[in-house]
Amino acid sequence: MSISQSITENSRFSDTVLSWYDCHARDLPWRANQYPDCSQKIDPYLIWVSEVMLQQTTVTTVIPYFKAFIKTWPTIFDLAKANEDSIYSMWAGLGYYSRAKNLAQCAKIIVENHGGHFPKSARELKQLPGIGIYTSAAIAAIAFQEIVTVVDANVERVISRVFAIEKPLRETKKEVYSFAERLTSKRRPGDYAQGMMDLGATICKPRKPRCLECPIQKMCLAYRKEITAIIPKKLKRQSKLIRYGSAYVAIKDKSIILVKRPAKGLLSNMLCPPTFGWFNNETDKGPPFKSDWLRLPQTLTHSFTHFDLHLTIYRTSVRKVPRKFKAFELSPNLTQSLPSLSKKILKFALPE
Numbered sequence: 001m002s003i004s005q006s007i008t009e010n011s012r013f014s015d016t017v018l019s020w021y022d023c024h025a026r027d028l029p030w031r032a033n034q035y036p037d038c039s040q041k042i043d044p045y046l047i048w049v050s051e052v053m054l055q056q057t058t059v060t061t062v063i064p065y066f067k068a069f070i071k072t073w074p075t076i077f078d079l080a081k082a083n084e085d086s087i088y089s090m091w092a093g094l095g096y097y098s099r100a101k102n103l104a105q106c107a108k109i110i111v112e113n114h115g116g117h118f119p120k121s122a123r124e125l126k127q128l129p130g131i132g133i134y135t136s137a138a139i140a141a142i143a144f145q146e147i148v149t150v151v152d153a154n155v156e157r158v159i160s161r162v163f164a165i166e167k168p169l170r171e172t173k174k175e176v177y178s179f180a181e182r183l184t185s186k187r188r189p190g191d192y193a194q195g196m197m198d199l200g201a202t203i204c205k206p207r208k209p210r211c212l213e214c215p216i217q218k219m220c221l222a223y224r225k226e227i228t229a230i231i232p233k234k235l236k237r238q239s240k241l242i243r244y245g246s247a248y249v250a251i252k253d254k255s256i257i258l259v260k261r262p263a264k265g266l267l268s269n270m271l272c273p274p275t276f277g278w279f280n281n282e283t284d285k286g287p288p289f290k291s292d293w294l295r296l297p298q299t300l301t302h303s304f305t306h307f308d309l310h311l312t313i314y315r316t317s318v319r320k321v322p323r324k325f326k327a328f329e330l331s332p333n334l335t336q337s338l339p340s341l342s343k344k345i346l347k348f349a350l351p352e
């Protein structure tokens with residue numbers, strides 16, 4: 001029997017992860033943290049909100065947003081009744097704004113079609129807006145103890161190292177999933193999923209894994225072969241695309257003209273000064289209306305995941321707000337509710 005087979009063919013691996021988790025689970029606001037019999041206290045609403053927020057975002061960034069969100073909308077019924085703009089405001093700064101839109105839509109569907117109760121299986125959860133393979137499995141395992149395999153980036157890294165998979169992750173996703181599936185605990189699938197995530201986040205870190213403190217060290221092939229530093233194998237970073245555009249900041253007394261971005265695409269439904277040309281690199285498009293626009297000497301750069309945006313900024317003062325536009329008073333509340341790009345443009349364009 002190969003070493004890989006011996007790791008996957010009994011429950012020693014999952015039992016070890018579970019024992020470690022019982023003592024070392026991270027104290028996160030969406031967890032019940034009552035072990036081992038915590039299943040009654042787990043709220044799928046909290047798990048769902050946290051998992052959606054955690055998509056592409058770190059735990060440290062998510063925690064304050066999560067607390068504020070749950071304080072404002074403590075139940076799925078509260079969220080289903082919420083004004084969508086207030087959800088987007090709360091989301092400002094978290095990025096990937098389509099997630100906020102999906103949360104709002106999903107809450108309405110769960111209240112209207114499921115009487116406010118989350119479907120309990122990953123298969124049904126996956127039918128809801130914004131819930132993909134990973135999120136559906138995480139909710140089903142953690143909130144409803146369904147025996148499903150939950151594989152996030154942390155779990156991928158742990159599995160790649162335990163089985164010493166030396167190819168880049170992009171090429172081995174199926175293999176990693178298949179190993180993860182065979183290791184999944186049938187006894188406590190939710191705790192096991194969270195245990196693997198915590199192990200990846202706190203011990204089997206991307207750089208400098210803390211192997212000497214690792215509970216599964218004896219079962220780890222990468223450790224045995226002394227190749228932990230090169231797994232997962234990194235692909236050469238491709239240089240980021242650069243896009244160009246322009247933004248127009250119009251001041252009316254202590255207010256600023258902002259437009260709501262389209263419902264689809266980047267920063268969907270968020271408030272932003274009028275911008276042009278992002279996707280066609282047409283810096284000469286605009287202005288949004290006639291005025292005495294001043295072109296500011298330097299350009300502003302903002303990084304999105306897949307590209308860097310270079311914006312030329314124009315500024316003007318208006319006596320009257322043009323038809324079809326709306327001015328918003330520049331209060332701390334407004335600034336707080338804007339996405340990072342809008343905040344950056346205003347900071348760049350407005351006098352201190």
Ligand code: SF4
Nearest residue numbers: 204209211214217220
């Ligand atoms: S022994 Fe090291 S590399 Fe292997 S799983 Fe543990 S922390 Fe990760």
